[in-house]
Structure formats: structure tokens, C-alpha cells
Amino acid sequence: MSTIKLTVNGKAVSADVEDRTLLVHLLRENLNLTGTHVGCDTSQCGACVVHIDGRAVKSCTVLAGQAAGSNVTTIEGISKGDELHPMQAAFRDNHGLQCGYCTPGMIMSSIDIVNRHGGKLDEETVRQELEGNICRCTGYHNIVKAVLDAAGRMKVSQAAE
Amino acid sequence: MGVEGIGASVVRKEDRRFITGKGRYVDDIKIVGLTHAHFIRSPHAHAKVKSIDISAAKDMPGVVGVLTGQQIVDDKVGNLICGWAITSKDGTGMKMGAWPAMAPETVRFVGQAVAVVIAETKNQAKDAAEAVVVNYEELPAAADIRAAIKQGAPQLHPEAPGNVIYDWTIGEEAATEAAFKAAANVVSLDITNNRLVPNAMEPRAAIGEYNEAEEHFTLYTTSQNPHVARLVLSAFYNIAPEHKLRVVAPDVGGGFGSKIFIYPEEMVALWASKKVGRPVKWTGDRTEAFLTDAHGRDHLTNAELALDANNKITGLRVKTYANLGAYMSLFSSSVPTYLYATLLSGQYNIPNIFAEVISVYTNTTPVDAYRGAGRPEASFVVERLLETAARQLKVDPAELRRKNFITQFPHQTPVIMAYDVGDFGASLDSAMKAIDYAGFPARKAKAKSEGKLRGIGLSCYIEACGIAPSKAVGSLGAGVGLWESAEVRVNPVGTIEVLTGSHSHGQGHETTFCQLIAERLGVPISQVQIVHGDTDKVQFGMGTYGSRSAAVGLTAILKAMEKVEAKAKKIAAHALEASESDIVIENGEFKVTGTDKSIALPMVALAAYTAHNLPDGMEPGLKEGAFYDPTNFTFPAGAYICELEVDAATGKTSFVNFVAADDFGRLINPMIVEGQVHGGLAQGIGQALLEGAAYDSSGQLLTASFMDYAMPRADDLPSFKLNHTTTLCPGNPLGVKGCGEAGAIGASAAVINAITDAIGNNKIEMPATPDRVWHAIHG
Numbered sequence: 001m002s003t004i005k006l007t008v009n010g011k012a013v014s015a016d017v018e019d020r021t022l023l024v025h026l027l028r029e030n031l032n033l034t035g036t037h038v039g040c041d042t043s044q045c046g047a048c049v050v051h052i053d054g055r056a057v058k059s060c061t062v063l064a065g066q067a068a069g070s071n072v073t074t075i076e077g078i079s080k081g082d083e084l085h086p087m088q089a090a091f092r093d094n095h096g097l098q099c100g101y102c103t104p105g106m107i108m109s110s111i112d113i114v115n116r117h118g119g120k121l122d123e124e125t126v127r128q129e130l131e132g133n134i135c136r137c138t139g140y141h142n143i144v145k146a147v148l149d150a151a152g153r154m155k156v157s158q159a160a161e
Numbered sequence: 162m163g164v165e166g167i168g169a170s171v172v173r174k175e176d177r178r179f180i181t182g183k184g185r186y187v188d189d190i191k192i193v194g195l196t197h198a199h200f201i202r203s204p205h206a207h208a209k210v211k212s213i214d215i216s217a218a219k220d221m222p223g224v225v226g227v228l229t230g231q232q233i234v235d236d237k238v239g240n241l242i243c244g245w246a247i248t249s250k251d252g253t254g255m256k257m258g259a260w261p262a263m264a265p266e267t268v269r270f271v272g273q274a275v276a277v278v279i280a281e282t283k284n285q286a287k288d289a290a291e292a293v294v295v296n297y298e299e300l301p302a303a304a305d306i307r308a309a310i311k312q313g314a315p316q317l318h319p320e321a322p323g324n325v326i327y328d329w330t331i332g333e334e335a336a337t338e339a340a341f342k343a344a345a346n347v348v349s350l351d352i353t354n355n356r357l358v359p360n361a362m363e364p365r366a367a368i369g370e371y372n373e374a375e376e377h378f379t380l381y382t383t384s385q386n387p388h389v390a391r392l393v394l395s396a397f398y399n400i401a402p403e404h405k406l407r408v409v410a411p412d413v414g415g416g417f418g419s420k421i422f423i424y425p426e427e428m429v430a431l432w433a434s435k436k437v438g439r440p441v442k443w444t445g446d447r448t449e450a451f452l453t454d455a456h457g458r459d460h461l462t463n464a465e466l467a468l469d470a471n472n473k474i475t476g477l478r479v480k481t482y483a484n485l486g487a488y489m490s491l492f493s494s495s496v497p498t499y500l501y502a503t504l505l506s507g508q509y510n511i512p513n514i515f516a517e518v519i520s521v522y523t524n525t526t527p528v529d530a531y532r533g534a535g536r537p538e539a540s541f542v543v544e545r546l547l548e549t550a551a552r553q554l555k556v557d558p559a560e561l562r563r564k565n566f567i568t569q570f571p572h573q574t575p576v577i578m579a580y581d582v583g584d585f586g587a588s589l590d591s592a593m594k595a596i597d598y599a600g601f602p603a604r605k606a607k608a609k610s611e612g613k614l615r616g617i618g619l620s621c622y623i624e625a626c627g628i629a630p631s632k633a634v635g636s637l638g639a640g641v642g643l644w645e646s647a648e649v650r651v652n653p654v655g656t657i658e659v660l661t662g663s664h665s666h667g668q669g670h671e672t673t674f675c676q677l678i679a680e681r682l683g684v685p686i687s688q689v690q691i692v693h694g695d696t697d698k699v700q701f702g703m704g705t706y707g708s709r710s711a712a713v714g715l716t717a718i719l720k721a722m723e724k725v726e727a728k729a730k731k732i733a734a735h736a737l738e739a740s741e742s743d744i745v746i747e748n749g750e751f752k753v754t755g756t757d758k759s760i761a762l763p764m765v766a767l768a769a770y771t772a773h774n775l776p777d778g779m780e781p782g783l784k785e786g787a788f789y790d791p792t793n794f795t796f797p798a799g800a801y802i803c804e805l806e807v808d809a810a811t812g813k814t815s816f817v818n819f820v821a822a823d824d825f826g827r828l829i830n831p832m833i834v835e836g837q838v839h840g841g842l843a844q845g846i847g848q849a850l851l852e853g854a855a856y857d858s859s860g861q862l863l864t865a866s867f868m869d870y871a872m873p874r875a876d877d878l879p880s881f882k883l884n885h886t887t888t889l890c891p892g893n894p895l896g897v898k899g900c901g902e903a904g905a906i907g908a909s910a911a912v913i914n915a916i917t918d919a920i921g922n923n924k925i926e927m928p929a930t931p932d933r934v935w936h937a938i939h940g
């Protein structure tokens with residue numbers, strides 16, 4: 001057992017976990033942040049994507065201990081109070097989700113995609129970049145639309161800041 | 162249509178919790194005292210369980226209990242059932258082998274559970290499971306249909322000699338034979354319909370909880386139909402009587418059929434919670450999902466089409482072997498029979514049809530309904546045959562279809578179904594226009610000049626949804642009625658709760674069902690709450706599958722609404738001192754026509770509950786329920802056209818365009834309908850190009866992870882062009898048909914027809930991987 005200290009969604013937290021504990025399980029089991037999901041056991045599906053120090057990472061590939069001292073953001077930490085993150089709003093407005101299970105990971109990956117590509121996103125790039133996130137419900141059509149829509153919204157909201 | 166009424170693309174109410182990480186799926190639920198289950202599963206496809214030694218495991222840290230198959234048998238927990246009886250052509254019943262929830266004696270597929278460890282933590286359960294020693298005696302296995310039916314094949318169940326479950330026929334054999342004798346042309350095709358793994362992104366999970374003082378059980382489970390689960394767990398598995406069992410299916414992360422069935426793990430979690438006196442949670446991992454979720458499809462078919470000299474179809478003859486896996490799952494028997502062969506007429510006037518279906522056991526995961534369930538297999542047979550016929554006869558594939566379309570309705574096919582309405586020509590026209598079919602030869606020639614192989618493929622599908630008229634399915638062997646129930650409660654303040662037996666696991670019922678209320682009463686959907694997925698709250702229901710929730714579930718709500726409206730009008734008329742027949746409902750108000758007198762819904766509701774001034778003899782309250790049993794299936798239909806290019810050097814396929822023109826009748830929420838089509842198309846295209854469950858000859862599943870099984874990803878798929886044509890379904894008052902499965906039913910034939918057109922070789926099996934396509938091109 002080890003005590004892991006890290007920052008999650010802006011709050012300093014600590015948890016006592018077995019050394020083999022994955023970050024995703026620390027989030028879900030110890031911190032009750034169940035928005036981060038587990039969809040596979042081979043790091044293929046992306047349901048577990050969170051941001052570590054601002055970059056999208058599959059939290060099932062990271063030991064909790066490796067995340068010690070880092071700054072983790074989960075799906076629960078991206079809206080400002082009642083105000084949704086533009087990516088969240090774009091997923092809703094474009095019907096980019098059905099069962100919602102892949103959605104937190106999709107949104108976290110997509111924010112990272114837009115951050116990295118800025119305004120230079122096109123459909124093909126979004127599709128390639130989403131290769132590590134599996135959705136069984138939507139056929140990706142509306143997810144791609146949502147990401148492109150959000151890319152525009154995020155540019156606007158950054159400009160406003 | 163109001164802004165939130167029927168036909169409006171209202172943004173979904175349920176989305177807020179999902180996009181903020183506040184969904185509540187089974188694995189998110191924590192209960193005081195929770196323990197965790199880990200199953201010990203057979204590594205062999207076929208073996209005798211000689212002994213199970215739990216002595217080391219039971220004393221490991223955190224272990225609360227180790228339970229085996231023998232204990233579940235000793236406790237008289239019932240064997241898993243198949244709920245649809247199929248009769249063979251010789252009049253005998255289907256040959257069902259016993260399927261205990263954990264195997265006490267014999268395992269028949271890799272992954273079948275033999276024991277379970279329950280411990281304080283998941284890791285402790287896993288560690289202890291390592292210490293359970295199971296001694297197996299391996300037996301020879303039959304890993305596919307051909308291996309199971311050959312002479313001297315290993316026998317799976319003593320009840321089923323030769324591994325044949327049933328040999329069933331439909332249609333007129335002699336008349337069909339005569340049609341083939343008289344035919345000017347005959348087209349024949351061998352088809353493998355590849356085995357698929359449903360892979361809902363949320364793995365199955367269950368929490369069993371037993372309250373000793375009340376002798377009451379609760380099961381939280383990933384189910385598409387919690388009431389059916391409760392019924393089966395009570396009536397057949399003897400775990401608890403219905404009034405002592407609550408089944409809750411909270412947010413469920415996709416189903417596609419695979420979460421219809423009541424699996425061994427749910428049974429064990431519930432049973433074990435009483436055994437160990439603690440709540441028990443099991444959450445499957447992805448490998449367990451691959452090994453134990455019911456798979457889909459897996460047919461071997463020979464199909465023949467007879468045509469006269471005018472290219473009119475005169476007969477269709479089909480022989481199919483269906484692999485049902487090692488045990489008969491809940492609806493497995495009906496999928497390759499009544500959900501498959503009854504759709505073999507497609508959109509065409511075919512006077513003579515005869516089909517024979519032989520279902521067999523193999524040492525593989527059980528096979529059952531997966532999105533489309535039998536109808537994709539039927540549509541694939543028909544549409545591949547039509548395309549092949551057009552090429553053989555050197556006629557345009559669109560024209561051959563059009564020539565044979567059914568144009569008069571109602572139309573009785575030779576295989577049970579009576580199509581109520583449709584306009585197949587309209588959807589074909591719409592799709593052809595959307596893809597510029599006329600311009601295709603020029604595009605193909607241009608692509609050729611650039612060294613590319615371009616192809617176009619059509620698929621005109623029809624399906625039967627709105628499952629189903631109870632009397633009809635009862636006469637065909639179904640063990641349940643397939644009606645739906647609903648209750649509408651208007652609260653004293655005028656807000657509304659709609660209780661439904663349908664279950665939403667991505668379909669958006671929390672929005673679309675509200676839209677019906679908004680349409681009827683003119684109230685905002687924020688005033689309406691949909692309650693579903695809990696047997697303590699909703700009295701009964703048959704759940705969501707077979708694209709039935711709009712046609713059956715929503716109609717039940719409408720029936721309940723009509724009763725509510727009738728009573729509310731009486732109350733309003735009484736309050737306004739008007740005649741009941743003069744009351745109309747508009748924007749949440751009950752108005753007296755031709756006057757400015759009105760009373761708002763909350764006042765009507767309040768009057769109903771205060772009961773100070775109700776019409777004489779009226780009961781207080783404003784709450785009504787209804788059961789709705791459909792009178793017929795509904796028949797969504799449409800035309801899909803795929804245009805693609807094949808790279809001859811690599812065999813890789815890339816989409817140029819994919820258009821769909823569907824006729825779903827009235828659309829409640831077009832945005833949600835289109836989302837359903839997108840998802841279905843992805844699964845149909847996945848079957849055509851990527852997905853396929855593969856077993857080796859010893860029965861090991863080679864594709865048991867997302868590393869080995871190719872799920873469609875964003876960069877495998879195109880954006881889709883969707884169109885709609887509309888003929889209203891006469892079978893229900895809303896005119897809806899159902900849209901959940903169409904994409905998966907129609908897409909795969911369009912893709913394969915396009916690839917075979919591109920490469921000029923009709924022999925290609927699904928999934929048409931680059932390797933297979935390359936070999937088809939280069940021999």
C-alpha cells in the first residue's frame with residue numbers, strides 16, 4: 001500500500017492504494033469520480049481518458065503511483081459550475097452521444113485534439129485522431145461533427161478570455 | 162408540431178448527466194458492505210470438470226466465499242432457458258441441452274464459469290481465484306458448424322444427437338421446386354454470414370443484494386428489459402418470487418441485443434448475495450464480454466433465385482445452417498427462424514419461397530439476437546442474390562429490383578409476413594438521386610484512368626419491427642407476450658411522470674417520450690419525467706429490442722395519455738361549466754372552444770387531487786395506465802447505396818459515398834432517428850469490412866480483445882448522407898415503424914455489392930479485409 005497525493009480537478013487529494021492500482025481505479029473507487037469509465041482491458045477503447053498535466057491520457061495505462069504529484073482533470077472537472085465546457089455543449093447539441101458510456105473519454109480526448117490542432121482541424125484529422133476512442137453507438141458521424149463544432153466554439157471562447 | 166412536439170429535433174434531456182460524468186451505470190453503484198465476485202472460467206472448449214479444489218482459496222485474505230456449480234445445482238437454481246419453442250419439420254420439438262449457471266460436470270465453451278470467488282475487494286477475489294484448482298478432462302471439441310455436423314463429430318448434449326437442435330422449414334417446398342424447374346434463369350450463391358461480438362461499450366455488470374429481514378432481493382443489472390429479467394429469475398430460476406425481487410437497470414451503456422438475456426453472472430450475483438449474506442458485485446472485463454456475451458449471426462447458407470424470361474422472380478430457395486453455440490440462449494431459437502426466414506421475401510414479389518434452417522450446437526459462446534437479429538442475415542441473402550442476378554443477366558441492378566418490387570399493399574408474402582405499407586420505389590429513387598447513380602459509369606471510368614477500382618452497391622432492405630403481436634408470436638412458439646405497458650401520472654402541481662416498460666440504453670426515450678406529452682398537452686418537456694428501468698416503480702414491461710419502443714412502447718403511453726386527457730377534460734368541463742365535448746387542449750390549457758374560458762393543466766390536476774369539486778361519482782386523482790398489444794409488425798424499409806474504391810495493390814477499401822434513404826413512417830425526433838441510423842450503419846459496415854469472431858479448431862476464441870477483433874473506429878467510416886421517405890404505418894396511431902436496427906440490416910450487402918462490383922469478382926466473404934480483397938483480385 002502507498003499513499004498517493006495528487007491534484008484532481010483542482011483539489012489536492014490523497015488516497016491509500018495498493019501499488020498495482022491503476023489511476024482509473026483510484027479515480028473511480030477511491031475518489032468516487034465515476035464519470036471516467038472502463039471499457040476494455042487492453043488500452044484500446046479510450047473510455048478512461050483523462051487529462052494529466054493538460055494532456056489526454058488513458059487512465060487505465062497509468063499506475064496510480066505514476067500520477068503522484070500530477071494535475072489530473074476528469075470529465076467532472078471541465079465545466080465551470082453550470083456552464084458547460086464548449087466540447088460538452090457541442091456533443092449535446094450535435095447528438096454526439098447515445099448511451100453515454102464512451103462520452104467522457106471522447107470529450108476528454110477531443111478537447112486535447114482541439115488544443116493541439118487549434119483551428120486547423122478538418123474531418124479527416126478528427127477521424128484519425130479519434131482512432132483510440134471506440135464508440136459502438138453513434139457511428140462517429142455526430143461525434144466528428146461535434147468536435148469540429150467545438151473547435152470553432154473553443155476558438156471563440158479563448159479569444160474572449 | 163410544437164417546438165418540442167412530435168417531429169422536432171429536440172436536444173436530449175438525458176445528455177447533461179452523461180456529458181458531465183454524472184451517469185449512473187451499474188459499476189458506479191456502491192452499497193454498504195459490498196463484496197466483489199470473480200468467476201473461474203473454463204480454459205477449454207469442451208471438458209469434464211473432474212474436481213474443484215477450493216481449500217487454498219477459501220482462506221486467502223479477504224475471501225468471503227467460494228461457490229461452485231454443484232452448489233448452485235444443489236440449491237435448485239433452475240437451468241438457463243430458451244423462451245421460444247421451435248418445432249422441426251418432422252414434428253419433434255427442439256433439442257435443448259441443460260445449461261446450469263455454473264457448470265458442475267461439463268464445460269462446453271471457453272469462458273464458461275465453473276466457480277466464483279467472492280471477496281472484500283476485486284483484487285482479493287482475483288488473487289484467490291488463482292488459487293482455485295480445477296481439474297479438467299479435455300474432450301474433443303466442435304468449433305464451427307462444419308465440424309459439428311460431420312460424421313463422428315464430438316457430441317455436445319445427449320439431448321441433441323448429431324448436435325442438431327432443430328431442422329425447421331417454412332414455405333412451400335413443392336411449389337418452389339416447380340418454380341425452379343420452370344425457370345429461365347437460376348442464380349445460386351453460397352454465403353457465410355460472419356459471427357459478430359456485440360461489444361456494447363459498457364461491459365455487463367450486476368449487483369445482488371439480499372435483505373434477510375424482508376427476505377427480499379434487489380438486482381442492479383445492465384439489462385435492456387429488467388421486467389423480463391425479474392420474470393425469468395423468478396419463474397424459471399427460482400431465485401426469488403417476483404414480489405420479493407426488485408430488478409433495477411439504471412443507465413446502461415449500450416445493448417444491441419446482448420443485454421436482453423439473463424446471463425449466469427447475474428443469476429450468481431443474486432444467488433450468492435444470500436449465500437454470503439453480503440451484497441455481491443460483478444463487473445465483467447472486456448475479455449469476459451468477448452467470451453460470454455451472446456454473439457450474433459454465424460450462418461452458412463446456400464441460396465438460389467429463380468427468374469422467368471422477363472427477369473421476374475419466380476422462386477427463392479434457401480438452406481441455412483445456424484450456429485447457436487454451446488447452449489441455447491434466451492431467444493436464440495427464434496433468431497434464425499422467425500426473425501430470419503420470414504423476411505426472405507425482401508422488398509420483392511416472390512410467389513414461391515422455401516427455406517430450411519438447421520440450427521446446431523458447437524463448442525463456442527452461445528449465439529443470440531444482435532442488432533437486427535436474423536433480419537440482417539435475411540437481407541444480406543436477398544440483396545446479394547439480387548445483385549448477383551443482375552450481373553449474371555447483365556441488367557442494371559436498380560432496374561431488376563424495381564421490376565420486382567412489391568407495389569400493392571397490403572402484401573402477403575409466402576413466409577408469414579403481411580406487409581402493411583411501403584413505397585420501395587420512392588426510397589430507391591431518393592437514394593439513387595442522392596448518390597447521382599446516373600453519373601456513376603463516368604466516375605468509374607475516371608477512377609479507372611487513375612488506376613483505381615471503383616464500385617457501387619445497392620441494398621434494398623425490409624425488416625419487421627414493433628415486436629410483436631402477442632397472439633401471433635404465441636402461435637409461433639414464443640413463451641411471452643410482446644405488448645408494452647405505460648402509466649401517466651399527472652401530479653397535483655401539474656408536472657407529469659410517464660412510467661414505461663421500455664428501457665433506454667442510448668435510444669433517447671427520456672426525450673422522445675416527453676415529446677409525445679408535449680405534443681398532446683402543449684407543456685414543455687421540462688415538465689415531464691420519464692421513469693423506467695426499475696421494477697419497483699414501473700409495474701411491468703417487455704423492454705427494448707427489435708426496434709419496438711416507439712411502435713409499441715410509445716403507443717402504450719399514448720393510450721394512457723388518452724385516458725388521462727379524457728378524465729382531465731371532464732374535470733375541466735365541470736370547472737368551467739361547459740360541455741365536455743367543447744373542451745380542447747392547447748398550450749397546457751383546457752379551453753372551451755369559441756370562448757375565452759380556460760383552465761390551466763395545474764389547476765385541473767389540483768382539482769383532481771383536492772377532490773373538492775369533481776363531477777359526481779368521479780374518483781380523485783389523475784393517473785392512468787395502459788397495456789398496448791400491437792396488431793401487426795411494422796415494416797421499416799429503405800435503400801442504401803455505397804460507392805467505394807479499392808486499391809488493387811493493397812486490397813484496401815475506401816468509401817467515396819454512402820447514402821441511405823429510409824422509410825420509418827412518422828419520425829418523433831429526426832435528430833435521434835438519424836443517430837440510430839448512423840450507429841446501425843457503422844455496425845453493418847463493421848460486419849462487412851472489419852468484424853469477425855474467429856475460433857481455432859480447438860474452440861479457442863482468437864479474437865477476444867479489441868487488439869484482435871476489429872471494431873469500427875472513426876477513421877474506418879465515412880460521414881453518411883441520410884434521406885427519408887415516408888409512408889405512415891397504419892398499424893399504430895402514431896404511424897411510426899422503428900429505426901433502431903435498419904442500418905445494421907441494410908448496410909453490409911451494400912458494401913459487399915460495391916466491392917464485388919469494383920473488383921469484378923463476386924466471391925468475397927465478410928469481413929472483406931484488405932487481405933481477402935487482395936486475394937479476390939489477384940487470385
Ligand code: FES
Nearest residue numbers: 039043045046060
Ligand atoms: S479502459 Fe482505458 S482504453 Fe479501454
Ligand code: FES
Nearest residue numbers: 098102135136137
Ligand atoms: S455513445 Fe454509446 S458507446 Fe459511444
